[in-house]
Amino acid sequence: MSTEVIQERRTAAAEGDVVVFLIGMRINKLRRLRSWVPVFRAMPRMLRELSQDKESGLLHYRLVLGGPRLFTVIQYWESKEKLLAYAMDAGKEHRPAWTAYNRSARNAGGAVGIWHETYLVPEGRYENVYVNMPEFGLGAAYGTQPVGRRGDRAADRLKVA
Incomplete structure (x- = not known):
């Protein structure tokens, strides 16, 4: 990912539907290391696996720290089918991590919480602009x-009837 600042108004070149997946964990009990450290370590393994497999469907991700106990990953996927296929594949990192979390939880x-949200955004229902920014988010x-x-205007980029 380039960090070069692009000094003009840009918008994402996305076409068609967009899949946005948010996933995170919250450490509820800091002293319960055995409960939250395995969850914390699982996500980098999954992201590494997905990033190395160009056919996985993961287009981009960004890690976001929401305070000392809240960690979020914003992911952009090629399709909901590829996201769900990864989640269900017993031969990939996610399935064993999910099974281990459920067993230990x-x-x-309640030492550690996890959450996720999936958004299927139809074409014409997303809008973005980047000014003096490197490529970011959907871009x-x-x-x-x-x-x-x-x-030129947000209303022009949103094709809402």
Whole structure:
């Protein structure tokens, strides 16, 4: 991912539907290391696996720290089918990590929480602009183009009837 600042108004070059997946963990009991450290370590393994497999469907991700106990990963996927296929594949990192979490969570007394949200955004229902920014977010997932190609105003880029 480039960190070069692009000094013009840009918009993501995405076409069609967009899949956004948010996933995170919250450490509820810091002293219960055995409960949350395995969860914390699982995500980098999954992201590494997905990043190395160009056919996985993961287009881009960004890690976000939401305070000392909250960690979030924003992911952009090629399709919901590829996201769900990864989640269900017993031969990939996610399935064993999910099984281990469920097993340990029963006895962990709420020491660590996990969450995820999936958004299936139809074409014309997403809008973005980047000014004096490196490629970021949806623009990092799909690349960017000059704003004028999709419309100069946010209302022009949103094709809402």
